[in-house]
Amino acid sequence: MMFGATAIPYCGPAPLPADLWDQWNLDPLILAPLTVAAVWLCVTRLLTVRARLTGALAVTILAIAFVSPLCALSSALFAARTVHHLLLVCVAAPLIAFALPRASHVRFGAVMIATVLQAVVLWFWHAPALYEAALSNDLVYALMEVTLLGASVLFWVMIRSAPAPTAALGLVLTMVQMGMLGALLVFAGSAVYGPHLMTTAAWGLTPLEDQQLAGLIMWAPAAGIYLLTALIQVARWIGPDPESGRQPA
Template structure:
């Protein structure tokens, strides 16, 4: 069923969008295929660190690509979009909510869809906002991601019950797996938002720098 949805969505994007919007949309479908159809999805059932990579692909790669495929217009309050994305991401990484998602297919898909939808809203709103507002929002998102990563990295014990007995086969204790996941959020995942903020900032100061150099 999932594969059919991805194929249909890819076909619609290829037929109905043009130019960069089509390129962004097709790239987003490719990232979603990696996340849900490749061995990464199966590995994420055993390792929380792999699940973290999966979630980072959703919110930090697929979501901005999907936002790039959308028309450029206002998508509501950027402040609200930033807050909603952060709250949803943190909420699904609470131990109880995470365990519920991995024990029930319906809850699992609510988690995945809400993560992707809230992140796509955030990136679309940031794209349509002024550069200063977008930079502030992106830095706030970076801090939210990095803070959660730091909490998981420095936690004194493993807190995710679904991975209590699944990590040893991969040469990791549950705590080491959790710490690896925290480092992924803290460094490369947070850096995605930082790079985006720097890119938007460069759009503002770049022409002025070039003009002064000339």
């Protein structure tokens, strides 16, 4: 279905600033799994206390992304959609990965595959036609969100479990490709995302300014998360690994 007047994004029509705070997403298909996950984390004894707290924080981040008015704002502004996606790939995904048991025997090739897969998924859904399709069809939207989160969880699981030099390389490569995508959006000569061409004016932005703001968010703070984590991995390489208790070779 092509995007147009009859196509309503999953998060609802683009809100006006005065109406934003009323735009909570109470879809049972979102509330039910988040509630089940929260209750399970409260009662389970299969995870450590730290893992349960980390998982609970991940559930909170997912609620912010999908239930709070940020979801509706992402129908209006591509910059808000970028924040929404970065909450998934840079915050919720590593929290989920660190709530899971640490994997063993993670090889260099597995980390590189996960790194490339995450990059492919990210760039795939930022192709204008595919992004438009996701905002025009709820099933395509669900596929976009699930694949972005799933590929990122896999990436962070590999990063957490890999030797520090390999983890740092995967993080640096991710920083570079995310920065490249952000720069591409910043320096594009025109706005390319059709769903937001008519929705940014109420928020005091032109479509191109909205796109450039999204690119800056992706280019600087998001890429910075990967750089900071890479530096932590370098420190882990130089010093003892606090999780395993092993001394550096």
